[in-house]
Amino acid sequence: MSIIRRLAGTAAALALVSAAFAHDFWIQPVTFRPSAGALVNIDLRIGDDVPGESFPRKSGSIRKFEMVGPDGVSGEIVGRDAHAPAGAIRSTVAGVHVLGYRSKPSSVELEPAKFESYLKEKGLEKIIAGRAASGRSAEPGREMFSRCAKSIIRVGGGDESKGFDRVLGYTLELVADNDPTALKSGEPFRAHLLHESKPCVNALVMVKSLDDAKTVLNVRTDNEGKLSIALPKAGKWMLTAVEMVTTPSAVEVNGIKPEFESLWASLSFQTPDWTAATSESKP
Secondary structure, rough: OOOHHHHHHHHHHHHHHHHHHOOOOOEEEEOOOOOOOOEEEEEEEEOOOOOEOOOOOOOOHHEEEEEEEEOEEEEEEEEEOOOOOOOEEEEOOOOEEEEEEOOOOEEEEEEEHHHHHHHHHHHHHOOOOOOOOOOOOOOOOEEEEEEEEEEEEEEEOOOOOOOOOOOOOOOOOOOOOOOOOHHOOOOEEEEEEEOOOEEEOOEEEEEEOOOOOOOOOEEOOOOOOOEEEEOOOOOOOOOOOOOEEOOOOOEEEEEEEEOOEEEEEEEEEEEEHHHHHHHHHHH
């Protein structure tokens, strides 16, 4: 292989990593309410705007890709490498199931302006302040990053709420505090954000409609890592948050010695159809 071809391949790989880094990442099953025993394709999505793009399965980058049922039993979500959708599930156990995806770390280096813009967008003012205080605002941002995505689905209908608050033990994790699959009209959705099993305080959480790209809400976690938000309409939703910490100087990932580590968490779900429920209740 010529040097030119090798350099082109390296540039393409770095561009792919940079593109994957810069966007939200979430789990989107073909349906959030499958019937018991149905085969359900599980798509990984990436992008700043809904609906995003399908992200193919990359087995070498996966630390965990799992489904945990209401009984607490965990099973691997299988799929074909380099294909999308990234996996498929089938469950005969009725009730709430939690899907989870945990990636291995990758690394990226961003030019100063792009890095600062990303920090502002994700509410990471503490990192901006730290770089300014140490006189490093004009330096590139060297970072390792990984994904911690979750999704809540309800298999086989029913109204039992059990397992929606399942903690999967991911380094950064959004956890539901009430069952979004049984959420009532006017009832706020409540959740909390954990970083290394501790409350993640004052973190920016973006709440995006998966049905309407224009509907985006922002909320900050409180001093217990909790949040509460009134969803303006029924449908499919995704919460996303980013936390960043400094890394030990000895760490090296893909030839880069990152100064920071970012963790990207998401949680997707579908509420009941409040419009239909309201119509059915009328005499």
